[in-house]
Amino acid sequence: LRRAHVDHPVVDEEIAAFFRSIGGTATSRGTTLKEAIAAIKLDSFRVLQEDIRMLDLRLKSFGKPELCWRTFGIETGSSLAKQATGIFYESVNLGGDPETVGNLTSDFAMKTAMLRTQRQGVGATFAWLTMVMHGVMGALMVFLLTVLEQFGVRLNAAMDLMGNGADAEAAMGLGSMMSFSAPQINFLTTITVGMLFILSVINGFAIAASEGSHLIKITYYLAIMLILVGVS
Secondary structure (H helix, E strand, O other): OOOOOOOHHHHHHHHHHHHHHHHHHHHHHOOOHHHHHHHOOHHHOOOOHHHHHHHHHHHHOOOOHHHHHHHHHHHOOOHHHHHHHHHHHHHHHOOOOHHHHHHHHHHHHHHHHHHHHHHHHHHHHHHHHHHHHHHHHHHHHHHHHHHHHHHHHHHHHHHHHHOOOHHHHHHHOOOOOOOOOHHHHHHHHHHHHHHHHHHHHHHHHHHHHHHOOOHHHHHHHHHHHHHHHHHO
16 A cells, blocks of 8 residues: 555666665675665665665564565565565575675666666557547447438438339339348447447557556456447
């Protein structure tokens, strides 16, 4: 709940700076990670300040370090921060130099965050374009269906004025090629509604895939697509 209002790019940016800072502090002072966390200033980490303080308290309470670091990564609310935390702790625990490990982990987190931000920008543009095109296509399909339906109504009304059956069609010189009946219109309506629903599902999946989001987010974009179709 504490992370509900924080964007993941902000957390990813601070987690990169945190690992670089703690790694450099641990190497320069020749201390452990627990002592390095107690030595750094938490004011420079606006978003992760509470999480780092909780990590410090857990380590000082003689908690299991692996569990403390794992909990810290989970509580950040960012999958990238969770992965980077695991990489950093395991590398240092296996004997790696904290400063070197911190720099490499920071570079990994920063580059991944930048790539995700770039993908998010491209995905947002694609999402808006897809929603606009879906709305226009839905409106066009409904418009064409309405035109056919009204044309059939007007044509049947004209035939009723001139007479019924083949005599009216022969008098208008149309033969049977312009015959519109209720079953035909109902069949076209069923096809149109089915196509609009299928397009809504496909476009919703395409937007979620372009953003790299969780599959459950398809329901969010599917709702938007269906609203656009409903307005049409």
